[in-house]
Every structure is written in structure tokens, then in C-alpha cells.
Amino acid sequence: MPPVRHRSGLRRLAAVLTVAALGALPACAGAGGGQDDGVLTIYSGRSEGLVGPLIEQLRTSLGGTEIEVRYGSTGEMAAQLLEEGTDTPADLFFSQDAGALGAVAAAGLLAPLPAEVLAPVPPRYRAADSSWVATSARARVVAYNPTLVAEADLPTSLEDLLDPKWKGKLGYPPSNASWLSFVTGLRVIRGEDGARQWLTAFAAQEPQRFENNVAVIDGIAAGTVSAGLVNHYYLYEKTREIDPATFPVRNHYVPGDPLGLVNVAGVGVTAASDDPAAAQRAAAFLLSAQAQQFFADETAEYPVVAGVRATGQSIELPPLESLSPPEVALAELSSLEETEALLQEVGLL
Amino acid sequence: MTAVAPLRVAAPPEPPATRPRGRRRTGAPRLLVAWGAVGGLVAVVPLGYLLVRALDGGPAGFLDVLLRPRTAELLARSVALAGAVTAACIVIGFLAAWLVVRTDLPWRRGFGVLFALPLAVPSYVAGFTWISEVPGSAGFWGAFVVLVSVSFPYVFLPVVASLRATDGALEEVARSLGHRPARVLAGVTLRRAWPAATAGGLLVALYVLSDFGAVSLMRYDTFTLGIYTSYRGTFNRTPAAVLGCVLVALAALVTWGEKRARGRAAHRVARGTPRPAAVVALGRARPLWLAAAVGVVAVSLGVPAYSLTHWMLVGSSFGIDLADLGAAAAVTLQVAGLGALLTTVLAVPVGVLAARYRGRATATLESATYVAHALPGITVGLALVFLGIRLVPGLYQEVPLLVLAYAVLFLPLAVGGVRTAVAAAPVRLDEVARSLGHGRLSTLARVTLPLAAPGVGAGAALVFLTATKELPATLMLHPTGADTLAVRLWSHTGAGQFAAAAPYAIVLVALAAVPVVLLHRAVRR
Numbered sequence: 001m002p003p004v005r006h007r008s009g010l011r012r013l014a015a016v017l018t019v020a021a022l023g024a025l026p027a028c029a030g031a032g033g034g035q036d037d038g039v040l041t042i043y044s045g046r047s048e049g050l051v052g053p054l055i056e057q058l059r060t061s062l063g064g065t066e067i068e069v070r071y072g073s074t075g076e077m078a079a080q081l082l083e084e085g086t087d088t089p090a091d092l093f094f095s096q097d098a099g100a101l102g103a104v105a106a107a108g109l110l111a112p113l114p115a116e117v118l119a120p121v122p123p124r125y126r127a128a129d130s131s132w133v134a135t136s137a138r139a140r141v142v143a144y145n146p147t148l149v150a151e152a153d154l155p156t157s158l159e160d161l162l163d164p165k166w167k168g169k170l171g172y173p174p175s176n177a178s179w180l181s182f183v184t185g186l187r188v189i190r191g192e193d194g195a196r197q198w199l200t201a202f203a204a205q206e207p208q209r210f211e212n213n214v215a216v217i218d219g220i221a222a223g224t225v226s227a228g229l230v231n232h233y234y235l236y237e238k239t240r241e242i243d244p245a246t247f248p249v250r251n252h253y254v255p256g257d258p259l260g261l262v263n264v265a266g267v268g269v270t271a272a273s274d275d276p277a278a279a280q281r282a283a284a285f286l287l288s289a290q291a292q293q294f295f296a297d298e299t300a301e302y303p304v305v306a307g308v309r310a311t312g313q314s315i316e317l318p319p320l321e322s323l324s325p326p327e328v329a330l331a332e333l334s335s336l337e338e339t340e341a342l343l344q345e346v347g348l349l
Numbered sequence: 350m351t352a353v354a355p356l357r358v359a360a361p362p363e364p365p366a367t368r369p370r371g372r373r374r375t376g377a378p379r380l381l382v383a384w385g386a387v388g389g390l391v392a393v394v395p396l397g398y399l400l401v402r403a404l405d406g407g408p409a410g411f412l413d414v415l416l417r418p419r420t421a422e423l424l425a426r427s428v429a430l431a432g433a434v435t436a437a438c439i440v441i442g443f444l445a446a447w448l449v450v451r452t453d454l455p456w457r458r459g460f461g462v463l464f465a466l467p468l469a470v471p472s473y474v475a476g477f478t479w480i481s482e483v484p485g486s487a488g489f490w491g492a493f494v495v496l497v498s499v500s501f502p503y504v505f506l507p508v509v510a511s512l513r514a515t516d517g518a519l520e521e522v523a524r525s526l527g528h529r530p531a532r533v534l535a536g537v538t539l540r541r542a543w544p545a546a547t548a549g550g551l552l553v554a555l556y557v558l559s560d561f562g563a564v565s566l567m568r569y570d571t572f573t574l575g576i577y578t579s580y581r582g583t584f585n586r587t588p589a590a591v592l593g594c595v596l597v598a599l600a601a602l603v604t605w606g607e608k609r610a611r612g613r614a615a616h617r618v619a620r621g622t623p624r625p626a627a628v629v630a631l632g633r634a635r636p637l638w639l640a641a642a643v644g645v646v647a648v649s650l651g652v653p654a655y656s657l658t659h660w661m662l663v664g665s666s667f668g669i670d671l672a673d674l675g676a677a678a679a680v681t682l683q684v685a686g687l688g689a690l691l692t693t694v695l696a697v698p699v700g701v702l703a704a705r706y707r708g709r710a711t712a713t714l715e716s717a718t719y720v721a722h723a724l725p726g727i728t729v730g731l732a733l734v735f736l737g738i739r740l741v742p743g744l745y746q747e748v749p750l751l752v753l754a755y756a757v758l759f760l761p762l763a764v765g766g767v768r769t770a771v772a773a774a775p776v777r778l779d780e781v782a783r784s785l786g787h788g789r790l791s792t793l794a795r796v797t798l799p800l801a802a803p804g805v806g807a808g809a810a811l812v813f814l815t816a817t818k819e820l821p822a823t824l825m826l827h828p829t830g831a832d833t834l835a836v837r838l839w840s841h842t843g844a845g846q847f848a849a850a851a852p853y854a855i856v857l858v859a860l861a862a863v864p865v866v867l868l869h870r871a872v873r874r
Contacts, residue, residue: 048840049840049849068829068830070746072824072825073581073824075580075584076581076727076824078584079586079731080730080734080825082584082586083731083734083738084738085738087739087745089745089746100584174578175574175577175578175582176581177582180582180583208487208568209568209570211565211568215480215566215568218481218484219484223484224484240846241663241664241846241847241848242664336582336583336585340579340582340583340585344417349419349582
């Protein structure tokens with residue numbers, strides 16, 4: 001009965017393929033089993049290269065608690081958290097910027113932090129509803145190529161960037177969260193019409209778009225553009241790899257102007273966390289003197305807790321107080337939809 | 350779910366011999382249809398999610414995003430880039446295949462492998478090397494060069510297979526009738542290889558529409574970049590989903606267009622003993638063709654190779670953590686291997702149906718597997734986040750869901766391979782098997798699939814190598830702590846540690862090169 005034999009051959013083939021395709025999968029999933037059993041899961045929008053050593057310090061600090069970290073880009077992680085909703089395995093969201101924390105908090109996915117965790121941080125650097133807290137601050141700067149721009153030509157205000165000499169020579173990262181925060185800050189400070197006016201004039205300068213801050217810095221170093229609008233610490237990310245003396249990019253701080261806005265990175269505990277106490281201890285650790293010192297020394301950011309200063313390193317930051325950034329509450333920087341609409345209107349997005 | 354169907358179907362069909370001859374051929378076996386439908390369903394999973402999200406803001410919100418001038422502008426830019434890259438890939442891929450298969454180009458066996466290897470280079474690595482070595486290359490032409498250099502093998506490989514499967518008799522006839530070589534090339538050879546070239550061109554077009562790495566680094570705004578900007582800038586998923594819907598519609602249009610362009614030309618299977626085609630002598634133009642071949646290799650492989658070496662030598666973060674590198678390579682092998690397996694299992698029935706049972710239903714099924722291919726990885730990743738965490742929370746951020754994501758993303762790569770290979774297997778042999786009393790499924794398993802095995806394997810290899818490079822969906826769905834090479838590479842470059850990133854890029858390219866060489870071997874036979 002040949003046909004029967006062949007059918008069984010087919011059946012065997014089907015069985016092998018099926019078992020291989022599906023049976024093997026859960027077996028490979030490992031013992032992890034998915035959901036956190038006493039594991040503290042951190043979604044980090046900050047890269048492993050920057051904060052990895054800090055996470056090691058956190059492990060030591062928390063002792064017995066097992067910690068798992070998933071790294072990603074802040075924007076993508078916020079989108080993922082929003083899709084996961086209340087089922088998220090994350091206990092903690094460590095974000096590159098306040099906007100992402102605001103969006104996740106607005107969806108009701110972050111639980112308020114207790115007062116004792118928030119205590120060391122000035123009110124200026126936390127969410128009004130305590131749903132998140134800043135862990136470090138960063139200043140907006142005009143990064144420039146000293147071989148292409150004389151110091152005398154550096155801008156002292158937004159208006160200086162509208163000078164014809166800058167036409168086609170400025171770079172900016174259109175989808176970057178810090179850039180969007182800057183534009184939002186501009187709207188808050190100057191009103192919709194004032195912001196529209198400046199952005200329209202800025203767009204007429206034909207600034208060049210870059211994928212992110214690092215790409216802007218690279219563009220400045222390569223001479224593709226003469227200057228760009230970025231956060232202060234990206235320069236130091238580059239000079240970790242390359243000798244600062246030979247790297248043709250410098251930071252120019254613009255105090256008392258929207259150009260010198262100060263942004264933050266921060267952290268929030270998810271409402272779905274199955275161990276909020278451990279998650280809050282982790283948040284508290286990020287505000288400890290030890291962690292704040294790490295931000296000052298290793299990531300070249302500004303601590304948000306008083307009394308911490310960068311020690312023994314080549315990076316010379318002007319003190320945060322000297323920047324006299326415009327008085328904008330971080331909570332006011334959450335109106336991103338209006339910012340997006342305005343940027344689309346003037347053709348900068 | 351997918352697994353159960355095939356087993357259940359083993360229910361014994363009636364003995365074929367008792368059926369009337371006419372009935373035997375009509376319609377496809379139900380098992381095959383059911384199994385194929387599973388593949389189709391898997392492929393359209395992201396579409397369901399997209400609709401849910403796109404209509405979040407109601408029909409008015411949907412139209413608002415759709416009718417923004419910016420949407421039309423991005424659409425035009427994406428279409429222009431995809432059109433230009435596809436046309437260039439068809440020209441370069443076809444000529445490269447012709448040089449390797451039909452001419453007396455020196456070192457053509459070596460070139461055969463080198464022309465396939467750029468598939469192993471991720472677009473974000475190629476894009477990064479170009480922008481750092483040639484900063485002025487940003488913009489349309491930069492994106493064009495990067496995308497052509499990494500995706501022309503999508504055309505090269507099927508055309509090589511097609512040229513090898515045909516014996517050049519028609520070309521000889523054309524030459525004997527006095528046609529000049531150029532006319533033979535364009536009028537006969539290209540026409541014969543056209544279905545293979547357009548099938549490859551379709552993959553190129555969909556790939557360009559979905560690509561984020563090259564266009565973002567080259568600062569050329571496209572639809573996909575708009576989708577990312579929407580997620581990153583405002584954390585609003587609705588406009589991104591609306592744009593995703595447009596991308597799907599565009600992909601459906603491109604897929605339909607390819608079907609039209611492919612035409613009815615099918616493989617002519619030579620009767621009798623196949624013989625090697627006569628070698629075309631390049632004559633005095635030989636050095637020129639050789640220079641062109643070297644140029645293609647220099648642009649597509651030389652630049653990334655130079656740049657990766659450069660990173661390692663210049664950067665201070667250089668250091669190889671062998672244990673970490675090995676672990677990442679092992680994870681990559683595992684997830685990409687399982688991804689290739691699952692994708693192939695799902696693709697086989699779709700490809701067989703498309704090749705053997707042509708009709709409106711099978712054409713729709715085949716097209717369904719293609720449309721999601723134009724979606725960026727982030728959208729497919731979020732769709733699986735949305736569904737996975739609700740339907741199978743136990744598997745969330747575990748290997749099975751990640752593997753399923755690869756199947757959703759890369760199904761068309763395998764479907765194309767299966768379809769072409771099955772179409773090239775002589776129907777006559779199927780008929781012989783049937784006349785000897787084998788059922789349709791038995792014939793498929795014992796005759797058709799073994800004949801098509803190299804093509805099926807080639808499709809699986811293509812999926813494997815594409816999965817090793819995948820980043821956005823992998824970042825969302827990989828098991829915590831189990832990083833693939835692409836994730837490690839991203840992790841280091843994100844912190845500006847390019848020298849530390851280089852070894853991961855090199856191992857990634859090396860790992861992806863293995864199936865490329867196998868692919869090339871498979872099509873050479």
C-alpha cells in the first residue's frame with residue numbers, strides 16, 4: 001500500500017516541522033518565564049554605555065533584589081510602555097527627557113513617588129503630581145567649529161542666529177526630544193506668535209537636519225555645518241573617544257536666553273510595579289550623592305541635588321547657577337502636540 | 350497555533366485513483382489552504398493593530414493626518430527614493446548576474462560571492478560608514494547609494510538562479526539571426542530573467558519603503574522617518590499609525606504593480622538534457638566590465654570594511670569582550686535560526702499555492718504576505734507588543750514572540766523563494782507521481798518540495814540573514830538580558846563607543862555572510 005506509506009511520510013515531515021517550529025520555541029525561552037518574580041525590571045532610555053556602570057552600583061546598593069535592565073531609545077520605550085499599559089513588566093522608567101515621562105504619566109501609568117524620595121530635589125526638577133523626578137540636568141548650547149566661527153561671532157541670543165551669515169550653516173535634530181523641549185520652552189516664553197515668528201525666520205535660514213545630537217556634532221566637526229543647537233554633554237560623549245584638543249567642536253553657552261534652556265533626564269515608578277518599595281529605593285539611589293557624583297563625573301551632566309560637584313576631570317562645565325536659564329517649569333514643557341503642529345506649519349519637522 | 354493545522358490534516362484523503370480525473374486537479378488541497386491561511390493571518394497581524402490605533406482619533410483625526418501637506422510631501426519623497434533605488438538595483442543586479450553567469454569576466458566565481466555579500470551589511474552600518482567617511486553625501490543621493498549598495502543582491506541572486514535554469518538556446522537563436530550582443534542582452538536575456546528581476550525588485554522597493562537606518566543617517570526625510578518622528582517627538586501613536594496605513598496601501602499597490610510587470614512569463618523548463626549556455630566573450634570591453642565589477646564591490650563592501658577597521662584602530666573604547674561577543678552571537682544564531690525556520694514553515698504553503706494553484710484567492714493570499722513588509726520594524730514591534738502582552742503574557746519578551754515578529758517581518762522573503770523554486774520544478778514530474786497513485790499532498794512532499802528544496806533553503810537563508818540584522822522590533826521583544834549582535838552594536842554606538850562597537854558589527858556581518866555564501870551556492874546549482 002504505497003500511498004499509505006507516503007502519507008505517513010508526509011505526516012512525519014509535518015510533525016517534525018511543527019515540533020521544530022513551535023515545540024522548540026518555549027523550550028528555548030529559558031527559565032525566565034516572562035513575568036517578574038521578585039525581579040526589578042528597569043526600562044532605560046539612557047544607553048548602557050553611559051549608565052551601565054551606575055546600574056552596577058545600584059545592584060550593590062539594593063543588595064538582594066535582582067535587577068534586569070532593558071535598554072532602548074527613550075521615544076520608542078515610551079511608545080512601548082504606552083502599548084503595554086497596565087500589563088507592563090517594567091517597574092521603573094529611566095528616561096532621557098521629561099517629555100517621555102510626562103507622556104507616560106499622562107496615560108496614568110506612573111505612580112506618585114513618596115515625599116522622602118523627592119526631598120533632595122528642588123521642586124523645579126520634579127513633576128507637579130510627583131509622578132516622576134529629574135535625576136540630572138542638561139543645558140542647551142550652541143556647539144560650533146572654532147575653525148569656522150570666530151568667538152566674536154558667537155550668538156548671545158536667539159535673534160543673532162537669524163543673521164544672514166548663518167544661512168545654511170546651522171544644524172539641528174528635528175525629531176530629538178531636547179530640541180522639541182527647546183521649541184516648547186520658546187512657545188511658553190514668547191507665546192505662540194512670538195515662537196512662530198522666530199521659527200519662521202529660523203526656517204528661512206535653511207538649517208540642516210540631522211538624525212540626532214551626535215550627528216549634529218559630527219556634522220560640525222566635519223564642517224558640514226558651522227554650528228548646531230544641541231545639549232551640552234554630547235560633545236563630551238565624542239571626546240571620550242577622540243582627543244578633545246584635536247576635535248574641532250566647542251560648546252557655547254547662552255545664559256538668560258531661550259537658547260540656554262535647561263532640560264532634565266529623570267525616573268518614574270510604574271503604577272503596575274509588583275514591588276513598588278524596591279522600585280522607589282532604586283529611584284532614591286539615583287538621587288543619592290553617589291549616583292549624582294556619577295552623573296557629574298561620568299556623563300558630564302549637572303547634578304540635581306545640591307552640594308555635588310564634578311571632581312578631577314578634564315571636563316570644565318560652567319556652574320548651573322551661572323547659566324541663568326529662563327524660568328520655565330518643566331511641567332509646562334509637555335504640550336508637545338502643539339509644538340509638533342507649529343513645527344510642521346513652519347516646515348521644520 | 351500554527352503548529353496544529355498540519356498535524357490535523359493528515360486525515361486520509363480518498364485514494365486518488367478512485368476520483369474522476371477532472372476533479373483531481375481542481376482546487377488546492379484543504380490542508381495546504383488552511384496552512385497557507387495561517388501564514389496569511391500572521392502576516393496581516395500588524396494591519397489589525399494599525400487600524401485600531403489609526404482610528405483612535407476617530408475618522409476625522411484619521412483624515413486630518415492623512416490630508417496634511419506634510420503627508421503628501423513625505424509620500425512623494427519615499428516613492429521617489431524607492432523608485433530610483435529599485436530601478437538601479439534591477440539594472441545593477443541583472444548586469445552583475447549576467448556577467449557572472451554568462452560572460453568570460455575574469456574571476457567570475459569570486460565576483461559571484463562578492464556580489465551577494467552586501468546583503469550581510471546592515472543599512473545602518475553602511476549608512477554610518479558613508480556619512481562618517483563622506484559627510485557631504487547626506488541627502489537623496491547618499492540614501493540612494495547606501496540603499497542600492499546593500500540591496501542590489503535582492504535582484505542579483507534570483508536573476509543568477511533564473512539565468513542558470515535557462516540554457517541560453519534563445520540567445521543563440523537571436524545571435525544566429527544577426528542581432529547585436531546588446532540587443533540580445535536587452536531583448537532576450539533580460540526578458541527571460543524579467544520575472545526573477547521584478548520579484549527581487551519588489552523586495553527592494555518594499556525594503557526601501559520600510560528602511561529607517563539609511564535614510565535617518567543620510568538625513569533624507571521619508572515616510573518611515575515621519576513615523577519615527579511621530580513616536581519620538583510627541584509620543585502620539587495615532588499619526589504614526591495613520592502613516593503606517595498609507596505605507597501598507599502603497600505596498601499593496603507596489604505588489605500589484607509587480608504582478609502586472611512580472612507578466613505571464615514563467616520558467617521555461619528545458620526538455621531533454623540541459624547544457625551549459627555558450628559563454629559570451631566580452632572582447633575589448635572586458636577591462637571596462639571588470640572595472641565596473643570592481644567598482645560595485647568597492648562601493649558596497651570596501652567602504653564599510655574600511656570604515657569598520659578604521660573605527661577599531663582609532664577609537665579609545667576598543668576592546669573585545671569575547672564572552673559577551675560569543676553570547677550575543679549565540680543569541681543571534683538562535684533567534685534568527687528559529688525565525689528562519691518558522692517563516693519557512695509558514696511560507697511553504699503560500700509559495701506552493703501561488704506557484705501551482707494560480708487564481709484570485711491564492712494571488713490575494715500571496716499579496717497579503719507582502720504588504721506588511723513595507724512597515725518599519727518599530728510598527729511591527731509595537732503591534733506585537735500590543736497583542737502579545739494581552740493575548741500571551743507568558744511569552745511576552747520571550748523567544749517565541751520575537752521569532753513570530755521575524756515571521757511577520759520577513760515572510761515575503763521566504764514566500765518568493767518557495768514560489769520561484771516550485772514554479773521551476775517540472776509539473777510533468779508531479780503528474781507522473783499522481784499517475785502512480787500518489788495523492789496531491791504526497792506528491793508535494795515526495796516530489797515537488799524535494800525538487801524545490803534549494804530554492805526553499807535559499808528563502809530560509811535570506812530570512813536568517815535579514816533577521817540577524819533586525820533592530821527595532823528586536824529591541825522591544827528580545828528576552829531581557831539576551832542581546833543579539835545588532836542590539837549590542839546599537840548599544841555601543843548609542844554611547845558613541847564606535848571602536849567597541851566595531852567587533853560586533855564585524856561578527857554580525859561575518860555571521861550573515863555564511864547564509865549569503867550558502868545562498869549563492871544554492872542558486873549556482
